Amino acid sequence: MSATARGPRAAAPGAPLRGALATGARLGLARRLVIGLPYFWLLLFFLVPFLIVLKISLSTTALRLPPYEPLVTWAADGVMQVKLHWSNFGFVLGDELYRTALLNSIEIAGVSTLICLLIGYPMAYGIARAPSAWRNVLFLLVALPFFTSFLLRVYAWIGLLGRNGPVNDLLLALGLVDQPLQLLQTDFAVYVGMVYSYLPFMVLPLYAAIEKLDLTLLEAAADLGARPVKTFFTVTLPLTKEGIFAGCLLVFIPAVGEFVIPALLGGPDTLMIGRVVWDEFFSNRDWPIASAIAILMLVLLLGFVVLLQRLQSREGRA
Amino acid sequence: MTTDSGAASRDSRPASTEAGRDTYVRIDRVTKKFGAFTAVRQVSLDIRRGEIFCLLGGSGCGKTTLLRMLAGFEQPTEGRLYIDGVDVTDVPPYERPVNMMFQSYALFPHMSVFENVAFGLKQDRVPKAEIRDRVAEMLALVQLQDYGARKPHQLSGGQRQRVALARALAKRPKLLLLDEPLGALDKKLRERTQFELVGIQEKLGVTFVIVTHDQEEAMVLGTRIGVMHAGEILQVGTPTDIYEYPTSRYVADFIGSVNLYEGRIVEDEPDHVRIEVPDMATTVYVDHGIAAPPTAEVAVAIRPEKIHITPYKPLEAENVVRGTIQEIAYLGDNSRYVVRLDTGKVVRVTRPNVYRHDERLAWDDSVWMHWHPSSIVVVTR
Structure with a gap:
């Protein structure tokens, strides 16, 4: 009885400290979980598939399931054999088709990114400068397409751009053309689809950058004698550069590997690397070559991103 | 006068x-x-x-x-x-x-101090060499000669203020x-x-x-x-x-500290007026005329430093009131007193501490206050 009475009292001075320590430890754990879980998630669903693709890219095709030779085989006497077929990469790099497809993809993605930027910048500027009551509505309108399936929306463009679609109807009605234009299965349709699909990814980071811009800087420029156009190029544009970089990356990278849009809207001569991968995978059943293309693209795009970041941070330091 | x-x-x-x-x-x-x-x-x-x-x-x-x-x-x-x-x-x-210096300075964060100051001159297509001279001159004026290459975020608040001034003055x-x-x-x-x-x-x-x-x-x-x-x-x-x-x-109230009381003109002569001030339970004598109709509601304003405060009755007959010290704030160079009148209103008085050993006034002391007839400001608005 007396022992139990003394116990808590004796523990009392140290208790708050220990409690604080325990809270600290728990907080630390919570923080580690918050940071750790997404990393674990990424590890599981990005790194593991990547390693599988890397593995396949180092194999050769075979008439079996899955359709490639395993990298690791066990010989009868307990010897482990690892065969790495580096030739896939050499083949992909050496072949004219893949190089053309890749360059074509980069061109289409690059032009699409540029068009997105040219359309997206004024849009983002307009939203950022709109009365705050309007801003949310305009924002919602930009995000609205995401409420429908991407595939459905691309299919919708088939209807819109078809020989009897509304676009041709309008052109005919206005007397701009005598007969329906062949819009589908052209590069034009691919650009339309690309710009349409990726524009929101350009607008959102641009909006964030423009919205942050201090308006008194524009007033200061005007006060010092810069006309609005000059102010835009000397103040607004340099100060929203980060948004431009972010937007361009968000559009360019997925656009290079885009498969659905060129497949549905493009013609037979719209050669894009995404389609080539698809063909290798499903038509040729050449998984190793498809994987090698995927790995090379990843390396290329990573290199591109790193280069851009270098450029940006050097600008920041200068 | x-x-x-x-x-x-x-x-x-x-x-x-x-x-x-x-x-x-x-x-x-x-x-x-x-x-x-x-x-x-x-x-x-x-x-x-x-x-x-x-x-x-x-x-x-x-x-x-x-x-x-x-x-x-x-x-x-x-x-x-x-x-x-x-x-x-x-x-x-x-x-x-016209040029403006902004409250937030509005320095261009992506430009160096030199580029900031040169910005306005560039808009006027001033030749490069002249820009260099003029910027140097402006930076010298604000004592920032050696800071041309810095970015605004590398400067202290005071330095940024000077850059803003130099930039605003650069176009003369x-x-x-x-x-x-x-x-x-x-x-x-x-x-x-x-x-x-x-x-x-x-x-x-x-x-x-x-x-x-x-x-x-x-x-x-x-x-x-x-x-x-x-x-x-x-x-x-x-x-x-x-x-x-x-x-x-x-304006009387906004600038500095002031004692402001509502009053009524009871004697209106070209060379003086008397104004009855109920809050002070007295009639103040002002040694100049007032350009206001006799019925106008006026206020009398008197600055705290224009009131003399003494523990004994002053010789003057006019403009004297009595009160009790309610608050004292000793600020070193001067002391501020809040004196409560019998009407319950307070008067703020400031007295410079001219001597190190002064006769100190204390809380709850009964004191006399008086002021010169020219010290009162009469406002009609």
């Missing part, structure tokens, strides 16, 4: 005789409305060449809006603006011969607008910079229009002060005019 009409002639609103004398900026019946809100109401003001004019007022009084209209960032709803005789009301900011404007130029600086730095600002202004002969909410700053910097309230200019005058001869209750 210090008659009310005398004070009015110090008033240099356009109606007064001094109007138009070397006027550089003329603000002619300017009104600015934002929706239903009137930020500036029918303001007319002449600013003279080479002076430092301070627009003084509390937040929301319209002083910044008025300044922004001079810069061209806001369009007046009504009225015209003239700079050096030219109507600039519809001239965009980038074509006005005839008129410089300064929006709370010292607002972001700490007290010590502010005091030093005030005098530097005046020094630079005198050296370059530029006309300054300064917006400030800080009356001390306005007093130190201003050749003349315009006190604004609720979109209107209540009074324009030298710091002395504004402090010693306020023409309205608001």
Whole structure:
């Protein structure tokens, strides 16, 4: 009885400290979980598939399931054999088709990114400068397409751009053309689809950058004698550069590997690397070559991103 | 001498005789409305060449809006603006011969100090070599010769303020607008910079229009002060005019500390008046006439430092009241007393501590207060 009475009292001075320590430890754990879980998630669903693709890219095709030779085989006497077929990469790099497809993809993605930027910048500027009551509505309108399936929306463009679609109807009605234009299965349709699909990814980071811009800087420029156009190029544009970089990356990278849009809207001569991968995978059943293309693209795009970041941070330091 | 009409002639609103004398900026019946809100109401003001004019007022009084209209960032709803005789009301900011120093400094964060100062000159297509010389000259003026290569974020608050000043002066404007130029600086730095600002202004002969909410700053910097309230200019005058001869209750109360009581004229002669002040339970004697109808409701204002406070009865017969000390604040250079009258009202008195060993007044002491008949300001507005 007396022992139990003394116990808590004796523990009392140290208790708050220990409690604080325990809270600290728990907080630390919570923080580690918050940071750790997404990393674990990424590890599981990005790194593991990547390693599988890397593995396949180092194999050769075979008439079996899955359709490639395993990298690791066990010989009868307990010897482990690892065969790495580096030739896939050499083949992909050496072949004219893949190089053309890749360059074509980069061109289409690059032009699409540029068009997105040219359309997206004024849009983002307009939203950022709109009365705050309007801003949310305009924002919602930009995000609205995401409420429908991407595939459905691309299919919708088939209807819109078809020989009897509304676009041709309008052109005919206005007397701009005598007969329906062949819009589908052209590069034009691919650009339309690309710009349409990726524009929101350009607008959102641009909006964030423009919205942050201090308006008194524009007033200061005007006060010092810069006309609005000059102010835009000397103040607004340099100060929203980060948004431009972010937007361009968000559009360019997925656009290079885009498969659905060129497949549905493009013609037979719209050669894009995404389609080539698809063909290798499903038509040729050449998984190793498809994987090698995927790995090379990843390396290329990573290199591109790193280069851009270098450029940006050097600008920041200068 | 210090008659009310005398004070009015110090008033240099356009109606007064001094109007138009070397006027550089003329603000002619300017009104600015934002929706239903009137930020500036029918303001007319002449600013003279080479002076430092301070627009003084509390937040929301319209002083910044008025300044922004001079810069061209806001369009007046009504009225015209003239700079050096030219109507600039519809001239965009980038074509006005005016530069502004912003409250937030608004330095371009992506440019170096040199590029910031050179920005305005580049817009004018000044030759490169001349830009270099002029920027160097400006940076020397604000004592930042060696900071040209720095970015704004690498500077202290005081240094940024100087860069902003150098940038605004680089184009050699005839008129410089300064929006709370010292607002972001700490007290010590502010005091030093005030005098530097005046020094630079005198050296370059530029006309300054300064917006400030800080009356001390306005007093130190201003050749003349315009006190604004609720979109209107209540009074324009030298710091002395504004402090010693306020023409309205608001100005008397806004500038410095003041004892303000409502009163009634009981004796109205050309050379003196007597005003009954119920709050003080006395009739004050003022040694000058008042240009107001006898029925007008007037207020008497007296500054705390103009009241003498003694423990014994003064010899004077007029302008003497009794009270009890309620609060004492010893500030070193002077002491402030709050004295309660028998009416329950209080009088604030400031007394300089001239001697180290002074007869100290203590809490709850019964004291006498008196003041010179010229010390009372009578305001009718």
